[in-house]
Amino acid sequence: MSSIQSPDIEFCNVSKLFGDFVAVHEMDLSVPKGSFVALLGPSGCGKTTSLRMIGGFEMPTSGNVLVGGRDMAGEPPYRRPVNMVFQHYALFPHMTVETNVAYGLKQQRPRLPRDEIRTRVGEALEMVQLGHLAERRPHELSGGQQQRVALARALVNRPQVLLLDEPLAALDKKLRTAMQIELQSLQRDLGITFLLVTHDQEEALSMSDLVCVMNEGRIAQLGEPGDVYNDPASLFVADFVGKTNMLSGEVAGLSDGIAEVRLDNGTMTSARAREGLAIGSKATVCVRPESITLAASQSNATGTVHNRIFLGPSADYAIDVPGLGRILAQVPAASAVHAAGANVSIGFEAGTAIAFPS
Known part of the structure; x- marks a missing residue:
């Protein structure tokens, strides 16, 4: 984890309601700059809703969400210094792997030189072991390969914060382990903040600097993986984690x-x-x-x-x-x-x- 402890993401008394259902309840959270944090919890605990509020795909009912010290109220997703890897890929079916990954770079203003775009796309594809499939289209790839394209597309822009919504769920165990190592190495090399949503306890404990265990829209425990596992704060955490x-x-x-x-x-x-x-x-x-x-x-x-x-x-x-x-x-x-x-x-x-x- 980075030694710089200024927060990249802050939740200040954030609540999110869907009708009468409280998805997130008066949540306070501070994610240190340059850290790898996992939001872990059962289905319906509020972890994905929290991620979507950071990305701008949901707006809080009350409270404030800050990224880099700036309140994101009213900011659309494309104006936020974050990129998100969705669980269901969201690739452009008519584009090749290469053009999918290059899409975000081509939208930047001022325009990037073609050589720089080509180099960064190549590096991103090699990182996810897909350089040899650059000319294929999404329907010609397996589910795991499509997820890796989505990951490369998000990383190629080098955002301030990378949001990961169960990005490794479609991968087989051997490749998932390899990608966990690659993600950790990349996060350290780039120094950007990674926020991972997962229900996989092993994934959360092995990859992150901090684990935020959530239950019923609240934070049940926030701490280093070893502390959460060996010193659970509640019976729920002891039962859910491991x-x-x-x-x-x-x-x-x-x-x-x-x-x-x-x-x-x-x-x-x-x-x-x-x-x-x-x-x-x-x-x-x-x-x-x-x-x-x-x-x-x-x-x-x-x-x-x-x-x-x-x-x-x-x-x-x-x-x-x-x-x-x-x-x-x-x-x-x-x-x-x-x-x-x-x-x-x-x-x-x-x-x-x-x-x-x-």
């Missing part, structure tokens, strides 16, 4: 930010306490699968392996624990293999469990 085991229990003790929780099967466990817990209150203890140890010498519970899924470097175990239900554990594949039906002891790595009010 896989987690949610264990019910009752608070038996509280001291120095640590809750002693009696789980529903009678087992006592320690967890980092979130606000709102009180002795005797119901709690939900969240533990990531990779934080669970199998056959630990000091166990929290004993269960039976339901099944094992081999994932290459790791293996997922579904373990049925009486009184707690099914627990997911992820362990190195090289560790001891436990067959379906085997009894195992499980434990939590110290400091990894978090207790939330139920």
